[in-house]
Amino acid sequence: MRIPNLLAGALAALAFSSAPAAAQGRWLVAYPQAQDPVFASMQQMFAQQDVLANIVDPLNQYFPVSRDVTVELAECGRAGAFYDRTRPAVQLCYELLMELAESLMSGEEDGDQVFVGAFALILLHQVGHAFVDLMQLPVSAPPEEAADQLAAVMVGFADEDLQSAAEGAVALSEMQVDWENPGSGRTALSGRRLENLLCLLYGTSPDAHEWVVEEGHLPRARASRCEGRYQDVEAEWIEMLSEHVQS
Numbered sequence: 001m002r003i004p005n006l007l008a009g010a011l012a013a014l015a016f017s018s019a020p021a022a023a024q025g026r027w028l029v030a031y032p033q034a035q036d037p038v039f040a041s042m043q044q045m046f047a048q049q050d051v052l053a054n055i056v057d058p059l060n061q062y063f064p065v066s067r068d069v070t071v072e073l074a075e076c077g078r079a080g081a082f083y084d085r086t087r088p089a090v091q092l093c094y095e096l097l098m099e100l101a102e103s104l105m106s107g108e109e110d111g112d113q114v115f116v117g118a119f120a121l122i123l124l125h126q127v128g129h130a131f132v133d134l135m136q137l138p139v140s141a142p143p144e145e146a147a148d149q150l151a152a153v154m155v156g157f158a159d160e161d162l163q164s165a166a167e168g169a170v171a172l173s174e175m176q177v178d179w180e181n182p183g184s185g186r187t188a189l190s191g192r193r194l195e196n197l198l199c200l201l202y203g204t205s206p207d208a209h210e211w212v213v214e215e216g217h218l219p220r221a222r223a224s225r226c227e228g229r230y231q232d233v234e235a236e237w238i239e240m241l242s243e244h245v246q247s
């Protein structure tokens with residue numbers, strides 16, 4: 001599995017800024033040992049491939065933080081993904097990755113691509129919570145929508161590398177996953193929240209996302225405004241992040 005170099009395109013967008021805030025922290029990667037034999041073999045595989053590096057390396061390059069923050073894959077005892085502001089740490093659980101893999105990679109032809117899209121989307125959403133917390137960003141949207149927006153903007157920066165994020169969003173919705181509240185019976189990406197996120201992802205590249213409209217996930221009347229909506233949201237985030245960027 002390859003997690004694309006998410007921020008390859010970010011430098012050009014953000015290089016106008018040259019005034020990083022005082023920051024001594026690092027984004028750290030961790031793959032703590034798992035006890036369950038199945039998760040232990042996943043841990044070994046993910047650690048060997050260092051699947052988090054492609055996300056965390058650019059974060060260190062461009063987005064220094066005020067204190068160390070860990071991004072880790074871990075055995076959690078529940079199928080979730082979290083941002084823990086007390087450590088602080090972004091955590092993706094093997095239990096959740098296993099559920100995703102079982103649902104997405106058993107049959108469908110492009111299941112592995114959808115898995116990467118869902119994986120990246122969840123991880124970037126949690127990184128969004130970390131950004132808002134650690135950089136004390138003055139976001140105007142509610143917390144969950146803000147984290148979705150940051151994820152979509154990172155997908156936009158990644159150009160074509162992460163176009164499967166929209167497929168990941170639809171899959172997470174159909175699987176009725178609520179990764180921050182596992183076992184709640186709720187679905188994180190549904191209704192208005194799903195449509196808002198799909199609008200932004202569609203807006204990163206309408207041509208590549210025509211299927212989102214054709215399959216009825218996004219009303220055509222709304223889709224026509226999504227490219228402009230994405231550009232507004234991206235501009236807002238670039239503005240907020242500009243003083244935290246190191247070029």
Ligand SMILES: [Zn+2]
Pocket residue numbers: 125129143144147180
């Ligand atoms: Zn969240």
